[in-house]
Amino acid sequence: MFEALTEKLEGIFKGLRRKGHLTAGDVQLALREVRLALLGADVNFRVVKAILDAVAEKAVGREVLESLSPAQEVLRVVRDELIAVMGGSMERVTLASQPPTVIYLVGLQGSGKTTSAAKLARMLVSQGHRPLLVAADVYRPAAVDQLQALAASLNLPVYTVPGADPVRIAGGAVAEAKRLARDVVVVDTAGRLHVDEALMAELEAMAGVLPPHETLLVVDAMTGQDAVRVAEAFQARIPLTGIVLTKMDGDARGGAALSLRYVTRVPIKLVGSGEKLDALEPFYPDRMAWRILGMGDVQTLIEQAEATFDREESERLAARIQEADFTLEEFRSMLLQVRKLGPLSRILEMLPGGAGLGKLKGQVDDRSLVRVQAIIDSMTRAERRRPEILNASRRRRIAMGSGTSVQEVNRLLKQFEDMKKMMKQMKQMEKKGRRWPLPFGGGGFPEP
Structure with missing residues (x-):
């Protein structure tokens, strides 16, 4: 996803290193190039300003310019600011002390909610939990069938009520989890083509009968700044606890990953990078920063x-x-x-x-x-x-x-x-x- 941005940043920092001794002017010129690279990668302009202001303040100091390796020091400052913008540290999906834990996956149609629900269930199984999947998307054709097929491949149960609305389905989920001795309830909620009042009212009604411990917003990284706008709209009505960023293996420019945490103040907790059910992993801001700067993610x-x-x-x-x-x-x-x-x-x-x-x-x-x-x-x-x-x-x-x-x-x-x-x-x-x-x-x- 970050190939174009990574290539540009690598070129900028290699150019700094070739100069050897740096002046404040050299750093400012390089930071202007970094600004263009970030904006070209569809990073939110507020995020770009926050990163560059912080880097400029630290990178033109005496400790950096007079160090033995000033170009590497500038790179380190940029890395640290990227990590800070993306949240600083990894945040896990938290589980309730008294099971069952209820996790809502919310978002627009096409963002990958249903597949992410199955991926999350698989991850929970690998951690020793016994999840129950709840098919509450009764509007999208074949959404229930899709979740049931994915769950069958994982040998997991799915709870739904044919002909019922999402609120009624949510109301019976905990009783079903207790009956089957399941300690986590993963709810695949219904989506819309865009954020509207009906969607928000339905989610609020579901939360009234089945209060969630985690509400994870599933957003498509391929949508760029639209992902940020969607996250802001949901956050204004629904108390989000985390974000699941899908399609990170696509060819988008990567701006959503750098912008979401800073703009919404909601942590990115999980990222999906493939169609297979094992292609879901925790989001590590430091590792993502390494990848953006071309240093890979060996860990x-x-x-x-x-x-x-x-x-x-x-x-x-x-x-x-x-x-x-x-x-x-x-x-x-x-x-x-x-x-x-x-x-x-x-x-x-x-x-x-x-x-x-x-x-x-x-x-x-x-x-x-x-x-x-x-x-x-x-x-x-x-x-x-x-x-x-x-x-x-x-x-x-x-x-x-x-x-x-x-x-x-x-x-x-x-x-x-x-x-x-x-x-x-x-x-x-x-x-x-x-x-x-x-x-x-x-x-x-x-x-x-």
Whole structure:
């Protein structure tokens, strides 16, 4: 989502770093470019002003301009202000001390409420809870059927009353949760094409018979500043406790993520970044700031890997890599593990230097992993363990068996050899006590 903004910011800060010693004029010129980049990313003008005013005040001080690495200090100030604007720290969905906890998902039609309800239920199950889904969207065609189908894939119950209005459905939800021994009630409310009096009156009536502990506004990140206006309209009538930002994997400019928290004072608690039911995660302002500045989100990638990878297999692969004994069999196992993490585009976005890596999305996709796996599967065990024996005739046989070309087989083998060389270099650097440089040079910028 932040590719265009990230590329512009990376260019600005790389330009600062090339200048070495900075003056107040250099910083002001760079901040003007940052202002244009943020406005171009559809960030609310009030948010842009707040960020730039705070950065200008701190970045032209003596401590920054006279530091050993002033460009990195300016970058750090920008990062800190981005984090502050987005809320400072992660805020969780809170659960009631006395179950069942009631969570409302509200918003306009098309924002992703129904899918987000199922995603939230799945997240709650992974945390040891027993949610009940409530289908209270009786207006949108097939909304109830959609929620029931999603719930069936999770083996979860859905409560609804055929022919009843949302208020009546809400009124019976807690009794049903107690009957089924469910500790969380997730209510998928009805939406409208736009904010109107009927929608707000209905939500207020539902809250009267089923008071929520959490009211989460689901907004579509693709709608840009419209998302901010929708959030303000809901906040004026309904006491929101959090925001769920959906479609973060889209090609929007990202302004909503930077604007919502500051404008509405309501924390973004969850973000959705895909259609699958596991594509919902907590919102970390600091990690989002890292991604916007092109430093990736390695922490989230590590957490996803720990939750997804087979521990024993991962430890075995790590040991073989450490021993510099890495074959195509281990490479295939690694690919299978990586495919569990989700789309390659999401993985690339989480790596440092995200803007540059983002350019690879058109060249590398999930289908390429399938083709690589097919090539390796077409090899004999001896060929996988000793790729140096792959002569021209063997490569032609592998290409025919995998439905690929000899050129693709050759490309894979070259990439594999390059990877082995890189791993050996990493091993040598580790022995010497050195580390890989981070983007912007200088081994990254210092922590405050």
